[in-house]
Amino acid sequence: MQVWVGLTTSDLTGLEHSPGLSFRAQSGTMQVCQGGRVLFDTASLRVHSADQVLSAEGKKVSLREPVILKTAGRTSAFYIDNLKRAGIKGAPFYRGDIRIAKSGNKVRVSLFLDLDSYLAGVLAAEMPASYHIEALKGQALCARTYALHPRLPHDLDKVNVCDSFLCCQYFAGHSAALDARIDKAISATASEVLVFDDKPILALFSSNAGGHTENYENCFSDPLTGAFPPPPLPYLKGVAEGRFAVAAGGEDFLRYLWGNRQNKTFSADAWSGKFHFLHSFSSESLEAHMHHVAEKLAGDRESAPFVVPASSGFGRILGLRVLKRGVSGVAIELSVDTDKGNWIFKKELVIRKLFENADLKLKRLNSARIFFDQDFQAAPRGAKVKTLRSLTVYGLGYGHGVGFQQQGAQGHALKGLDYRAILSHYFNGVNIEKV
Numbered sequence: 002m003q004v005w006v007g008l009t010t011s012d013l014t015g016l017e018h019s020p021g022l023s024f025r026a027q028s029g030t031m032q033v034c035q036g037g038r039v040l041f042d043t044a045s046l047r048v049h050s051a052d053q054v055l056s057a058e059g060k061k062v063s064l065r066e067p068v069i070l071k072t073a074g075r076t077s078a079f080y081i082d083n084l085k086r087a088g089i090k091g092a093p094f095y096r097g098d099i100r101i102a103k104s105g106n107k108v109r110v111s112l113f114l115d116l117d118s119y120l121a122g123v124l125a126a127e128m129p130a131s132y133h134i135e136a137l138k139g140q141a142l143c144a145r146t147y148a149l150h151p152r153l154p155h156d157l158d159k160v161n162v163c164d165s166f167l168c169c170q171y172f173a174g175h176s177a178a179l180d181a182r183i184d185k186a187i188s189a190t191a192s193e194v195l196v197f198d199d200k201p202i203l204a205l206f207s208s209n210a211g212g213h214t215e216n217y218e219n220c221f222s223d224p225l226t227g228a229f230p231p232p233p234l235p236y237l238k239g240v241a242e243g244r245f246a247v248a249a250g251g252e253d254f255l256r257y258l259w260g261n262r263q264n265k266t267f268s269a270d271a272w273s274g275k276f277h278f279l280h281s282f283s284s285e286s287l288e289a290h291m292h293h294v295a296e297k298l299a300g301d302r303e304s305a306p307f308v309v310p311a312s313s314g315f316g317r318i319l320g321l322r323v324l325k326r327g328v329s330g331v332a333i334e335l336s337v338d339t340d341k342g343n344w345i346f347k348k349e350l351v352i353r354k355l356f357e358n359a360d361l362k363l364k365r366l367n368s369a370r371i372f373f374d375q376d377f378q379a380a381p382r383g384a385k386v387k388t389l390r391s392l393t394v395y396g397l398g399y400g401h402g403v404g405f406q407q408q409g410a411q412g413h414a415l416k417g418l419d420y421r422a423i424l425s426h427y428f429n430g431v432n433i434e435k436v
């Protein structure tokens with residue numbers, strides 16, 4: 002099976018590239034093709050404008066029709082100069098054929114390759130190759146299933162998936178030397194995908210669930226309608242990662258997990274440093290940053306539907322309250338009470354972004370499975386209410402925590418579970434079938 006992968010811009014946010022990208026054959030030359038014909042061979046080629054590509058020798062090709070690049074070997078292999086990928090030094094490297102197509106005053110670049118070759122790149126970017134082979138196999142099934150059923154459909158982009166972790170799963174190209182362990186995880190599970198009701202599932206995964214995974218509807222909005230919460234998915238239900246003495250869901254559960262963070266066998270994912278986190282904010286730092294971030298989130302097209310601002314603006318912060326939690330204790334609704342009114346923030350990613358703070362070099366919280374210690378100061382003379390002196394945020398896990406979690410899978414694999422048992426733990430009632 003083969004797939005089309007849309008390559009996003011260096012910031013991983015869009016599929017439309019400005020002119021300037023340059024394609025270089027790994028060795029020898031590449032064939033420049035258009036309309037099913039080979040036009041000429043060259044060692045490198047640059048996108049000169051949205052209307053034209055230019056070879057190293059100065060040969061021009063119009064982009065009235067898409068241009069396809071192939072190399073002579075069994076598998077085409079290219080470097081793309083002027084494209085950056087987080088975690089990759091220098092120009093990223095891709096195996097597969099490349100399509101360059103005009104799109105307005107920009108171009109779109111897509112890669113056509115074997116599904117399993119794409120999976121090798123995804124696994125290399127998403128999970129350390131040193132992980133247990135059963136955990137790697139579990140990730141391989143998630144990645145293969147995700148490629149067949151991404152959360153956001155890419156049909157209109159004429160690709161199956163894109164390469165960004167902000168939208169699909171991370172694919173930062175191939176390494177020149179393929180890792181044998183990753184290869185083995187993919188070939189040992191060849192063609193296997195996760196299905197429910199005879200259809201590929203939405204195989205979500207994250208890094209560390211901090212002791213308990215979460216229900217789909219508590220973390221994601223509907224990809225087509227934007228509704229939050231979306232209809233639940235029967236196979237994406239939160240599960241405990243250990244035998245716990247406190248019932249899941251409330252702040253007391255999160256405090257209990259936090260209190261046991263040093264016990265590395267307490268939960269399948271507690272061995273990792275990503276199991277917990279902590280940030281302390283002074284009131285000055287919160288006041289300096291949170292109102293800007295809140296207004297930015299309220300004005301941003303993607304987050305605005307999940308922010309309910311107070312009508313008179315964002316005032317001095319009086320305190321924070323989690324209004325609603327999911328089955329894992331994840332914050333679904335957070336109120337920031339200010340002296341100009343209360344602001345409500347919904348959905349885990351929006352809540353995580355609210356804590357962006359330049360003083361702490363913090364872009365977002367690792368997760369929204371959080372609870373607070375708040376220190377208040379007495380109301381100054383003339384003022385009616387107490388304001389916040391400091392805030393400590395305690396958190397568990399890394400990522401949204403829905404579906405498969407990589408570090409929990411590693412913990413289960415080390416205890417002897419195979420990938421089938423691991424996957425049926427994370428995806429309730431799902432079968433493994435061959436496509």
Ligand SMILES: [Zn+2]
Pocket residue numbers: 151153155162163164165168169170
């Ligand atoms: Zn995507």
